[in-house]
Amino acid sequence: MRRIAIVGAGQAGLQLALGLRSEGYEVTVVSARTAEEIRSGQVLSTQVMFGPALALERAAGLHLWEEQAPWIDGLDLCYAAEPGTPTLSFSAPFDGAAQSVDQRLKMAGWLELFEERGGRVEHRAVPADGLGPLAAEYDLTLVAAGRGGLAEVFTRDERHSPYEAPQRTLACVYLHGVTAPERHPDAVGPRMRVLATPGAGECIVMPALTLSGPCDILLWEATPGGPYDCWQDRPGAQALAKRSLELMRTYAPWEYERFAAAEPTDPQAVLFGSITPAVRHPVAEVAPGSYVLGMADTVVVNDPIAGQGANNAAHCAASYLRSITDHGDRRFDRPWMQRAFAAFWERARHASAFSNAMLAPPEHVARALNAASRHAEVAHRFANVYVDPFDAPEWIMDADRTEAYLAAVGRP
Numbered sequence: 001m002r003r004i005a006i007v008g009a010g011q012a013g014l015q016l017a018l019g020l021r022s023e024g025y026e027v028t029v030v031s032a033r034t035a036e037e038i039r040s041g042q043v044l045s046t047q048v049m050f051g052p053a054l055a056l057e058r059a060a061g062l063h064l065w066e067e068q069a070p071w072i073d074g075l076d077l078c079y080a081a082e083p084g085t086p087t088l089s090f091s092a093p094f095d096g097a098a099q100s101v102d103q104r105l106k107m108a109g110w111l112e113l114f115e116e117r118g119g120r121v122e123h124r125a126v127p128a129d130g131l132g133p134l135a136a137e138y139d140l141t142l143v144a145a146g147r148g149g150l151a152e153v154f155t156r157d158e159r160h161s162p163y164e165a166p167q168r169t170l171a172c173v174y175l176h177g178v179t180a181p182e183r184h185p186d187a188v189g190p191r192m193r194v195l196a197t198p199g200a201g202e203c204i205v206m207p208a209l210t211l212s213g214p215c216d217i218l219l220w221e222a223t224p225g226g227p228y229d230c231w232q233d234r235p236g237a238q239a240l241a242k243r244s245l246e247l248m249r250t251y252a253p254w255e256y257e258r259f260a261a262a263e264p265t266d267p268q269a270v271l272f273g274s275i276t277p278a279v280r281h282p283v284a285e286v287a288p289g290s291y292v293l294g295m296a297d298t299v300v301v302n303d304p305i306a307g308q309g310a311n312n313a314a315h316c317a318a319s320y321l322r323s324i325t326d327h328g329d330r331r332f333d334r335p336w337m338q339r340a341f342a343a344f345w346e347r348a349r350h351a352s353a354f355s356n357a358m359l360a361p362p363e364h365v366a367r368a369l370n371a372a373s374r375h376a377e378v379a380h381r382f383a384n385v386y387v388d389p390f391d392a393p394e395w396i397m398d399a400d401r402t403e404a405y406l407a408a409v410g411r412p
């Protein structure tokens, strides 16, 4: 049986590893951390997964927390041209509800499940020069190590990497005790709330499941140098929650009361960072004639403004699984690796383009948001670009197409 090594125990690496085990492959996952270290460590993401990605997990039998995790019914978007004063807002359902399961819970659980199902785990951090020796031992070596150091092994693809620096600084905290706004009558759960304020950035709230049960996650997407960009001292969870309340008093007063009594779920439930969105060439030569294939964040990393990364990772794992099984006993050579990535890129390119556009929305996107506040159809279509970014180029990525669509919707 073919032997496959995967570096990294995140959404992409573990989903693929478990999928390959189900098909009978001999799989080794090399993980920098043990399941217990992941579970007891810092939060990793806000990880909202939309319907199509959840469906992939369900089809693979990996939806282990579906019953406990709150459903996220749709998107509430508010734009405030002046701090604290909504200029427009709309609310729309997703086609298929979303969920967010704390990756500490999920990845630790999946890593244990992988071992239970006969997978082999090596606990060590692979250095860049360790990829050559690893690739020599296996029929195929994949690098699913996220956006950290090993990503540098893959060269940047300038054609699809418009940003040289992070466009947001990120601060996030998981909270118990947030009061939910009144639910839409048809909703299966609360909606994800996004408040955009020019010059400040975005304040995003989403329900989730963490180690201690259901919670809400608050994510600040701060425009560098703006008023939300106030986390340089890396405060603890309690201090982050308190400072968030002060920001809400000015920028989101309607959220203030909802958060007034909230408490962090645990001391590790904070995350800070910033991401330079980038696409990398997916194949790296790690020894003469020896190649490794990059997965998900390692080769396509987006700012989380549109919540695409973990979804991308799930689609990447499913797409690579198909490419591997379809290839049978043939050699996993460089052209095959290029083709495997190309199949994944068919979807990922739309997720990247949409995420990049939301970091600096052009004028026609502002017009679409305006129309969404008046037409439920536009609101629904916009909310579902998050779910299925294939629809983005059909209208929202191009000024003429946006205008044509809005004109058609506006006609009686």
Ligand SMILES: Cc1cc2nc3c(=O)[nH]c(=O)nc-3n(C[C@H](O)[C@H](O)[C@H](O)COP(=O)(O)OP(=O)(O)OC[C@H]3O[C@@H](n4cnc5c(N)ncnc54)[C@H](O)[C@@H]3O)c2cc1C
Binding pocket: 007, 008, 009, 010, 011, 012, 013, 030, 031, 032, 033, 044, 045, 046, 047, 048, 049, 124, 125, 126, 127, 144, 145, 146, 147, 148, 149, 150, 170, 172, 219, 271, 273, 295, 296, 297, 298, 304, 306, 307, 308, 309, 310, 311, 312, 313
């Ligand atoms: C604040 C924030 C909010 C986010 N919110 C969302 C969201 O709502 N929705 C969404 O879809 N996406 C979101 N994302 C993005 C999402 O978390 C990532 O895109 C996704 O987790 C990437 O999965 P991955 O498997 O590629 O990498 P990762 O999840 O980063 O996993 C990589 C794994 O590799 C291990 N590793 C790293 N280096 C090595 C090494 N050298 N040797 C061995 N192991 C190694 C790491 O320990 C880790 O376990 C968010 C990200 C951030 C930062």
